[in-house]
Amino acid sequence: MNPLRRFLPYAGKQKKLYLLGFAGSLFRFLIPLSVPLVIKYLFDHLLRSETMSRSDKMDQLFLIAGLMIAVFFAVRAPMEYVRQYFMNKANNRIITALRQDVFAKVHALDAKYFADNRSGEIGTRFFDDVEKIRGYMTAIFSNVWIETIVLLFVTGIMFSLNPVLTLLAVLLVAIQFTLAHFLSRRVKSTTRQMMGYRSVLSGFVFERIQGASLSKLFQSEKRDSEQLDRHLERFERMTDKQAGTHAVSLAAVNMLSDITPFLVVAAGSLFVIDGRLSLGSLIAFFAYVDRMRAPVAALVQAIPVIAEGSVALQSVFDFLATPVSVKEKEQPAALDRLSDSILFDRVAFSYDGKERVLHDMSFLLRKGGTYAFVGESGGGKSTVLQLLTRMYDVDAGRVLMDGRDIRDYSLASLRSQIGIVTQDNFLYSSSVRDNIAMAKPDAAEEDIIEAARKAFAHDFIRTLPDGYGTEVGERGVKLSGGQKQRIALARVFLKDPSLILLDEATSALDNESEELVQSSIERIRKGKTIVMIAHRLSTVVHADRIFVVRKGTIVESGSHEELLQMEGYYWELYTKQNSAGIAAAGLETTDCAAEQVKAG
Numbered sequence: 001m002n003p004l005r006r007f008l009p010y011a012g013k014q015k016k017l018y019l020l021g022f023a024g025s026l027f028r029f030l031i032p033l034s035v036p037l038v039i040k041y042l043f044d045h046l047l048r049s050e051t052m053s054r055s056d057k058m059d060q061l062f063l064i065a066g067l068m069i070a071v072f073f074a075v076r077a078p079m080e081y082v083r084q085y086f087m088n089k090a091n092n093r094i095i096t097a098l099r100q101d102v103f104a105k106v107h108a109l110d111a112k113y114f115a116d117n118r119s120g121e122i123g124t125r126f127f128d129d130v131e132k133i134r135g136y137m138t139a140i141f142s143n144v145w146i147e148t149i150v151l152l153f154v155t156g157i158m159f160s161l162n163p164v165l166t167l168l169a170v171l172l173v174a175i176q177f178t179l180a181h182f183l184s185r186r187v188k189s190t191t192r193q194m195m196g197y198r199s200v201l202s203g204f205v206f207e208r209i210q211g212a213s214l215s216k217l218f219q220s221e222k223r224d225s226e227q228l229d230r231h232l233e234r235f236e237r238m239t240d241k242q243a244g245t246h247a248v249s250l251a252a253v254n255m256l257s258d259i260t261p262f263l264v265v266a267a268g269s270l271f272v273i274d275g276r277l278s279l280g281s282l283i284a285f286f287a288y289v290d291r292m293r294a295p296v297a298a299l300v301q302a303i304p305v306i307a308e309g310s311v312a313l314q315s316v317f318d319f320l321a322t323p324v325s326v327k328e329k330e331q332p333a334a335l336d337r338l339s340d341s342i343l344f345d346r347v348a349f350s351y352d353g354k355e356r357v358l359h360d361m362s363f364l365l366r367k368g369g370t371y372a373f374v375g376e377s378g379g380g381k382s383t384v385l386q387l388l389t390r391m392y393d394v395d396a397g398r399v400l401m402d403g404r405d406i407r408d409y410s411l412a413s414l415r416s417q418i419g420i421v422t423q424d425n426f427l428y429s430s431s432v433r434d435n436i437a438m439a440k441p442d443a444a445e446e447d448i449i450e451a452a453r454k455a456f457a458h459d460f461i462r463t464l465p466d467g468y469g470t471e472v473g474e475r476g477v478k479l480s481g482g483q484k485q486r487i488a489l490a491r492v493f494l495k496d497p498s499l500i501l502l503d504e505a506t507s508a509l510d511n512e513s514e515e516l517v518q519s520s521i522e523r524i525r526k527g528k529t530i531v532m533i534a535h536r537l538s539t540v541v542h543a544d545r546i547f548v549v550r551k552g553t554i555v556e557s558g559s560h561e562e563l564l565q566m567e568g569y570y571w572e573l574y575t576k577q578n579s580a581g582i583a584a585a586g587l588e589t590t591d592c593a594a595e596q597v598k599a600g
């Protein structure tokens, strides 16, 4: 759909403000148009009158001057205020509404979008593109109309003074517009290229800001700077090209607009010589032709602004129309509490629609049980969690919770039942308290502290400079990996969901803290289903059932003891880890460790 049509509803909501601004503009622009007519009166009547006495002329002159000053003060100046105030207010409201919608869309988009696009590019939609629409709105809702009306008015008055001269002036203006219109197409295409590239540039810069420490560690600053230079040079070439196209358009149009008053006055002089036009009329005519220059220039200036704005509008509305693959049903059911089981029923999934990451995967998780997924890196364990939380939807098969396809439930109710802790937990740059209370912003202080105690986070939080009020920095940079993990755990404990997903949730903790946290999870597990992913198999030995994942399928499952007895892939992994542990302690060889494990 044409972006302007999608944009009109936003503008429609600010109709009243625009009308007020428009009315202000009309007065502000039309009042000065009376000046040449007053000048004509002065020249043709007042100054040349042979019947009026000097003092009458002086009286009239002062009266006219007084009236003009009064009109300009009492009407033009306030109308300028009205125009600026209401137009800007309407624009600001639309900008706010667009930004709200862009942000809401960020929440509505699924994980795939964020995997495929850089956050800096989305930032460009939110900041730059939306801001570009401001100039566009002023142009299309005010300037273009007002200037056109002013031009029509001026043309009308000029026509009443001398139709032939008016036709000449209109012809010259029409040539200017045709030229400007022709050149505007090039402006638009260079603008589109430039703005497209700007989002690439900002994606690059955002990413490098986030990875600034990494660049330092790998000494890639020089390479980054060279890359940035290449981006900037390319961007500069594009902006130069855009500026050049615009400059050509302005130069051509201004040259014509500069010469127009002279050509018209020269032609008008012929009429004066023949006595077919009064000198006052010629002067007034000259003043009007001169007045045409401002609206013509404004309209020509509006062309790149409109071009830029419409490209920005297109990109904002394209973003808002990005299809979302994880959708809710029209009338979704609510999952109040996970009261029974979770079933993966022959699930197949691929991230890119081509290469399958999970194949025909089936398993059952009963309420209250603790389950673990282990196996080779890249085997598909985290993907299972992505599907449980509906960050992605399955390609084939079903995921059932309490006997119902999870696609039947509202996303909010489904996710309200799930708490997740991963290796890399995202913390917002706010206080420890706010980060823990994310799921329950109105939680009482004692509940927050209780959750932190359960996650063994309370002691270290107390030692922070402002305790629970300490700001954790962007993404929690001011905390250690283990501290972040404990805060993420406290967040889940406070939320008290019925399904807890732990993806390497204790990997950043030392052995002692890990044991404490594990015992904490043990304590709260009653009535909850726990799904854990771990590489360190020692952390999952107590799970009710362990699923061994390899190349997107479950190759073995059972309790720790059952799996060891199978002497299959799990046994192999466990043996390797144990022997590595023993070797690290300088005790025994790998073979010996394997023997020990075999012997039980």
Ligand SMILES: Nc1ncnc2c1ncn2[C@@H]1O[C@H](COP(=O)(O)OP(=O)(O)OP(=O)(O)O)[C@@H](O)[C@H]1O
Pocket: 115, 351, 352, 357, 376, 377, 378, 379, 380, 381, 382, 383, 384
């Ligand atoms: N967002 C994504 N887009 C495309 N491919 C992905 C995405 N996330 C993961 N993959 C791919 O899917 C496969 C399974 O990844 P997954 O993260 O589920 O493995 P994992 O078993 O959890 O691995 P690890 O133990 O290393 O965390 C991998 O080949 C990975 O490259």
